[in-house]
Amino acid sequence: MAIQSEFLKGVPYFSGLGPAELESVGRVVFEKTAGRAEMLVLEGETATNLYFVGSGAVKVFRTSVEGKEQILSIARPGESFNDVGIFDGGPNTASARAMGPVVLYGIKKDDVHAILQAHARISLNVIRVLAGRVRDLVTLVEDLSFRHVIGRVARILAEQAGGNGERGPRLTQQEMAAMAGTAREVVGRSLKALEEEGAIRLDRHRIIITDKKALRRMIEAPE
Amino acid sequence: MAEMPVVDVARCDGCGLCVGVCRCGALMLVGSIVVVAETAECDWCTDCELVCPTGAISCPFEIIIQET
Numbered sequence: 001m002a003i004q005s006e007f008l009k010g011v012p013y014f015s016g017l018g019p020a021e022l023e024s025v026g027r028v029v030f031e032k033t034a035g036r037a038e039m040l041v042l043e044g045e046t047a048t049n050l051y052f053v054g055s056g057a058v059k060v061f062r063t064s065v066e067g068k069e070q071i072l073s074i075a076r077p078g079e080s081f082n083d084v085g086i087f088d089g090g091p092n093t094a095s096a097r098a099m100g101p102v103v104l105y106g107i108k109k110d111d112v113h114a115i116l117q118a119h120a121r122i123s124l125n126v127i128r129v130l131a132g133r134v135r136d137l138v139t140l141v142e143d144l145s146f147r148h149v150i151g152r153v154a155r156i157l158a159e160q161a162g163g164n165g166e167r168g169p170r171l172t173q174q175e176m177a178a179m180a181g182t183a184r185e186v187v188g189r190s191l192k193a194l195e196e197e198g199a200i201r202l203d204r205h206r207i208i209i210t211d212k213k214a215l216r217r218m219i220e221a222p223e
Numbered sequence: 224m225a226e227m228p229v230v231d232v233a234r235c236d237g238c239g240l241c242v243g244v245c246r247c248g249a250l251m252l253v254g255s256i257v258v259v260a261e262t263a264e265c266d267w268c269t270d271c272e273l274v275c276p277t278g279a280i281s282c283p284f285e286i287i288i289q290e291t
Contacts, residue, residue, distance in 0.1 A: 036246070056243045057274040074274055076240060099270055100243035161286045170283035173269060184273070204267040205226045209288045 004029050007105065011052055011078050013125050021119055028111035034098040040081075041096040047085025049106040053077050056102030060094050068192070070144075071185040073136065074099075083130065086112050143182045152180040153190040154218040157200065161209055194218060226285075227259045228271055234279035241271035241280050 004026040008014045014025060031054070034040055040051065043062060051058075058075040072094050075081040084093045086109050107115070116123050143149055156179050160169055173191075177184040191207070194200045199214035200207055209215055227249060237255030247264035250257055250271060257280065269282040 036244075057240050071273075076274065076276055077238075099274060100245070102243075157286055161288050170285050172272060172281045172283045174272070174278070174281070175283075188269075204265075205282065205284055207284045207286045209286070210290060212288065212290060 004031075004105065007052075007054055007078075011080075012129050013052075013080060013122060015125055016121055017119070021121075024118070025107075025115055025122075028107055028115070029105050030107075032104045032106055034102050034104065036098060036100050038098045039095065040098060040102075040104070041092050041094070043093065043095040044091050047082055047090070047092050047109065049082065049108055050080060050086045050112050051075075051082055051096075052080050052105045054103035054105050057099045058096050058102060058104075059099050060096050062094050068189070070189060072140070073133070080129070083126075083133075087126075087130075140183055140185070143186045148221060149180055149182045149186050150190045150193050151219050151221050152182070153187055154194055154199065154215050156180060157194070157207060157209060158212070158215055158219060225261050225263050225265065227261055227265060228269075228280050228282045230257050230259055231279045231281070232256050234277045236277055236279070238276065240274045240276065244270045244274050246270070 005019070005022050008022050008025055008029070009017075014022060017025070032051075040058060041047075053075045055077055058081055059071060060073045060075055060081050061069045061071045063069055073081075075096070081096050082092055085091055116126070153176060156171075156176055160171060171179075173184050173187045177187045180187065191200070191202060194215070195202055197214055197218060199209065199211050199218055201210050202208075235255075235257050237252060237257070239252050239257070241257055242250045242252055246268060247262055247266070249260050249262045249265050251260065267282055271280050272282045
């Protein structure tokens, strides 16, 4: 299928492959479409397919026992998800959900292994992509395990809040992340945690500090 | 007037990812630029900001104190 070859050329896993190699890969690729909020992969289930995003965006996340989500990454066109379980034979390490209508290109696990054995170039590309992903995850692990990010986000809110009828500066989650020295995904979770503590209320584009004492407690919580 | 996500047209590359994830239909591609239509349906999910690969779309929060 012509569109697949054109698409595969732009996928980092298949970078540098010639037309014949791309064609052989293309033979085992299948197309799958999904609608908004459709679950594509479930954490813990047996990994069966490696997916590449053709169009749209896919949220890759883990869910805690309390049902809280931690976003691990957003897979955009050309990027893959569900790699780990495919390569190590274990279960899916995370869930994946379509954020809107998506077109995916999938390859079955056995076909992935056959491709890797046939084309050493792809193995090198895969190593490079996965190393980059490990690098990102190590940063996220550091944020989640060693830093009291919630307290820092709470401090930013306390310092930036408008008072005496004046409007404070408006901040995106990305900007709060930069100020707190963390990832945007961690800020989103911190805001939810502060809301659960009753310190703030999220009201559409407003973060309303409803309990300054509770916010102060979160700021002063030990590292 | 409803507050809406803000698009920096200089950074927008017209990829359309934000249009695809928008749940309320507030975003649309006009040519190769995303435009925002005002709607009260937008619940500030910030997914458009999350998926934007160029940082062209932002959903800023106003931080206010309102103790009861």
